[in-house]
Amino acid sequence: MAEWRQFGPIAVLFDAITSATSSPQNRELFLRLQEADAKHRKEPFKPRELVKPVKTRWNSYYDCFDRACELHTALDAYMQLKIEEYQVAAATRRKEPREQPRKFIQEGGMHAKDWATITEYKQLLKPFKEATMLLQGRGASSSHSAIWEVLITFEWLLAQLKSQKERLQSIDYEDPNAPEDHLKTNVNNAHAKLSEYYDKLRDSPIYFAATILHPTYKYTLEDLWKVPDDHNEDIEGPHPFKDWLEQGYQSFSRLWRSHKDKVAAKASRPSSSEGAARPHKRQRVGRALGRDDFLRSSIKAGQKQVASTMDDEYDIWKREAPLAEDDPLARHPINYWLVTRSRYPVLSQLALDIYSIPAASxxxxxxxxxxxxxxxxxxxxxxxxxxxxxxxxxxxxxxxxxxxxxxxx
The missing domain is CATH 1.10.287 (Helix Hairpins)
Known part of the structure; x- marks a missing residue:
């Protein structure tokens, strides 16, 4: 794998991009080749810059492959010109050069099989770009970068990788134009690594709570994490999702119980205005409760009533039918919980606290x-x-x- 990374199609592509962007002269040459290609196809010329990958940029590799595939005709022409220049210079040179030629010159440019490999990697990385852009964006009314999207997005990515694994199994790698067979290994490694990160999300109850408190997707994890009825543990071994639902609901129950205890303690605690002495005012004998005292006692009684009935809030809400996906509040759970605040005062506060957490930093x-x-x-x-x-x-x-x-x- 290390040798492939140094001399494989990706290394050759990166080397060609570095060469084409290394000097003003090479940039100008590459632009002229783009213009010639557009003229040949009878299309308007729209100059494009090649994208160099950066290790610290999440999607730079996808952007690099996507732009390279878009400009592959001009890039092939550029590599061919540089190869011919090197061959002419080598034929007239008396001594061997001290430095080795560039990788794309050593490899003779990129061939159909190499471009097929680059295209495959682009397809593999596309869902990851979509996922990172979704979760790292600045969300408006919790429509993007929302914490309730994290588990569902991970499930979608795992499904995408599983689909790619099945597709790559059916490719005839003996075909000279087929992508390289190590793709299967890399996809398997990606699936294993993503599953490892996914498993870590269960260490926090917040991701599970954010999903099951969504008005539309409250039952989604029960479907995604359900162990099939036909799964035979004796033959197939433990199912990957065994006990996930049970453990998820247990962690949520602890979170919900802690939140309710805080609300109950706050409701039973006397306010500072009630407990404080009033040295400058004397209570008049025979006078009924004042308006402020009356309202204060009513509020306290209401809080006690909420504390006594809030045990049923989540159970009652869970029995409600999920919102349809086309409902205006389906994509905006914060607005939903603001609207239902009067019916579920304690549960809505927990949901709003959770949805205020961004999905990414x-x-x-x-x-x-x-x-x-x-x-x-x-x-x-x-x-x-x-x-x-x-x-x-x-x-x-x-x-x-x-x-x-x-x-x-």
Missing amino acids: ADCERIFSELGDLLSVRRLNMKPELLSALQSIRSWRRIGLKAKHPTNS
Whole structure:
């Protein structure tokens, strides 16, 4: 595998991209080859830049393969020109050069089999780009980058890899134009690694809770994690999802119980205004309860009633039919729980607390970077309060909020 990475089609492609972007002259040559290809196909010329992969960028490899496949005709022409240049120079050179030629020159460019391999990797990486863009985006009303999407997205990715594994099994690798057979090994490794990360998500009850508290997908995991009735554990071994549902609901029950205990304790705790002495006011003899005392006692009684009945909130809500996927609230569970707050005051608070957690830290890291941009050399004395206010205004403008300016009467 190490040798393949050094001399295989991906290494050859990366080397060709590095060469084509290494100097202004090579960039200009590659643009001319793009223009010639567009003219040959009688299409309008739209110059495109090659994408160099970066290890720290999640989707740069997919972007690299996608752009290379789009420009493969011009890239093949570029490699062929450079190979011919090297051959002419080598024929007129008296001594052997000290440096070895570039990899794509040594390999004679890229062939149909190599491009088939690149195309396969592009197809394999496409779902991962879609998933990362979905989970790392800045969500509006919990429609993207929402924590309830994490488990479902992992399930979808695992299904995609399983489908690719089955498809790659049927390829005739003896065909000279077929992709290389190590793809099967790499897909198996990817499936194993993704399953390993997926299993770690069960260490936290939040992902499970976020999914089962979704008004549309409350029963999705019961379907995805169900052990088939025809599974024979004695012959096939333990099912990968054995006990997942039971353990998930157990962890959620602990979370739900802890949340209810906090609400009950808060409801039974006397407020500071009730427990504090009032030295400057004397209670008048024979006077009925004041309005404030009356309202306070009513609120306290209501809280006690909620605490006594909230044991049934989740069970009652779970028995409700899921929302249809085309329901306006189906893609916005935060709005849903705000609407149903009066019916499920305790459960809705737990759901809103969970849905306030972003699915990934990417958006938070962007905010840190934006704050760093604000702190230029001339602004190092800015106070944290001002930075917070500026970033808040920037975030509000980004989502379309506008300040109301007072009118002069």
